[in-house]
Amino acid sequence: MSITFYYSPMSSAGRIRLSLSELDLPHEVVRVDLRAGDQKKPEFLALNPNGQVPALVIDGTPMFESVAIQIALGERYGVQKGLWPAPGSxxxxxxxxxxxxxxxxxxxxxxxxxxxxxxxxxxxxxxxxxxxxxxxxxxxxxxxxxxxxxxxxxxxxxxxxxxxxxxxxxxxxxxxxxxxxxxxxxxxxxxxxxxxxxxxxxxxxxxx
CATH class of the missing domain: 1.20.1050.10 (Glutathione S-transferase Yfyf (Class Pi); Chain A, domain 2)
Structure with a gap:
């Protein structure tokens, strides 16, 4: 399992930070400096073409939009940890x-x-x-x-x-x-x- 979390304080990325903490998932955090324009650099836009945080890369696949990320974390890791309901329930x-x-x-x-x-x-x-x-x-x-x-x-x-x-x-x-x-x-x-x-x-x- 490999997770890289692209984060900036005081942003919607904070919601994902809480979930990663509660799930106790090992992950790398990459701080995105919004004032410096890191979110508009080509390497970040390749992960999130919206040029916004959060972005999450799970086993090499990038994701963006915080609700989509929450659902993916829940379905992939949360059911076993009791932090997401079983599929179809x-x-x-x-x-x-x-x-x-x-x-x-x-x-x-x-x-x-x-x-x-x-x-x-x-x-x-x-x-x-x-x-x-x-x-x-x-x-x-x-x-x-x-x-x-x-x-x-x-x-x-x-x-x-x-x-x-x-x-x-x-x-x-x-x-x-x-x-x-x-x-x-x-x-x-x-x-x-x-x-x-x-x-x-x-x-x-x-x-x-």
Whole structure:
């Protein structure tokens, strides 16, 4: 087994870093300096033509898009380690659904809100109406997730999976950065705390 992980801090690559840590997979980390334009160099574009992180090379085959990488890691390594449901099981269908929902719906709305409010983005590009709409959408999606977590400790039930790690990585950073209060979502709050307290997750969060 050979895994090379192309990574940059404060990027969507962080989600893959959490999964690799939780799976305890030996891998090489290649730091991509986005400010220096490493992601636009020909050797990196050969791995990810989008010129973005993350990229992952598994046994010589490059992958990009974080959701695709999470699914591949889950199917290839996670089932045996109890971090991904068995193929064809109801739990697998649930994990796939919420993993994709987390990026296509929740993260999209959250980062659209941040793009129109946060100091991370240029002030002249912000739009107050867009921000209001995105915040309303984000709050609604948080209520949906909170409702799903009522009566179950993790996304698919009793076990934490890579779907939990992926969603928690988005919310654990995004909600504080966006300054969104989610104290009313008690189930979500408890779930996020459980995931972020996992030893492998804490270890990955402090790595540079």
């Amino acid at each position: 109801p739990e697998q269908l649930t994990a796939l659904t919420w993993l994709v929902w987390g990026q296509v719906s929740l993260a999209a709305a959250l980062f659209r809100y941040m793009a129109n409010t946060s100091e991370y983005f240029q002030e002249e590009l912000r739009d107050e109406k867009q921000a209001e709409q995105a915040l309303t959408e984000t709050r609604g999606l948080l209520r949906i997730l909170d409702g799903h977590l009522a009566g179950r400790p993790y996304i698919t039930g009793e076990r934490c999976t890579l779907a939990d790690l992926d969603l928690a990585s988005v919310l654990g950073w995004g909600l504080p950065a966006a300054k969104i209060d989610f104290s009313e979502q008690k189930h979500l709050q408890g779930w996020l705390g459980r995931v972020m307290e996992r030893p492998a997750v804490k270890a990955a969060m402090v790595e540079t």
